[in-house]
Amino acid sequence: MTAEYSIRDLAAEFGVTARTLRFYEQKGLLNPGRRGASRVYAEADRARLVVILRGKRVGFSLDEIREMLDLEAITAQTPASINAVLSRFSARIEALHDQREDIDAAIEELNAGRTWLEDRLANREPSEEIKHRARAFEALATARMNVWTGASPEPDSHETQA
Structure with missing residues (x-):
């Protein structure tokens, strides 16, 4: 059985607002499922939120965090673009x-x-x-x-x- 979280669950656990989670969703950083009108976050969304908040805390921009989260795109990139991210x-x-x-x-x-x-x-x-x-x-x-x-x-x- 896969863990599921409501927007209220994640907001409370991480000390952020529901508005913040919706903003991250709007920016393409989180992609919760839907059950009717309610957002349902999976364990993968929770893990992504950990990376987002840690990245913000140490000064990464949301665009930089998006690159970190998009592992499939990074592995498909050329060595030059991977070196740019590494830099x-x-x-x-x-x-x-x-x-x-x-x-x-x-x-x-x-x-x-x-x-x-x-x-x-x-x-x-x-x-x-x-x-x-x-x-x-x-x-x-x-x-x-x-x-x-x-x-x-x-x-x-x-x-x-x-």
């Missing part, structure tokens, strides 16, 4: 590794900031290392905010001191 996968993997490094660095700096704040709450003088990390985090945050807002660096920033 996109490799580029995305590299971008994710870069993001992981940025996230790890941000977590480290946030932990240092938290330690500094905890020391301040306990009326203790933070260590020189913590003070240094807090200043570095503040400089990084200011630089990123300047990039996001388009503001120019403040005159007393490290960039203008030479």
Whole structure:
């Protein structure tokens, strides 16, 4: 017996809306059967949804996800087109590794900031290392905010001191 899922079942299991599932169907990513007016999703649709959501989470476009899901088309493609898909996968993997490094660095700096704040709450003088990390985090945050807002660096920033 094959497992079947309603739109409500899949929406609840994966934390998405029924509208999202209908959108993926409209885009050709899911192809549920019908029982009257109701959509009936098979185990294959559920597996495809796992790939779709994972692909979205790591930054693939719906078109790229469609290519991943269309295994029959990929196996029928020329080596050159398969290499193009492989190159996109490799580029995305590299971008994710870069993001992981940025996230790890941000977590480290946030932990240092938290330690500094905890020391301040306990009326203790933070260590020189913590003070240094807090200043570095503040400089990084200011630089990123300047990039996001388009503001120019403040005159007393490290960039203008030479």
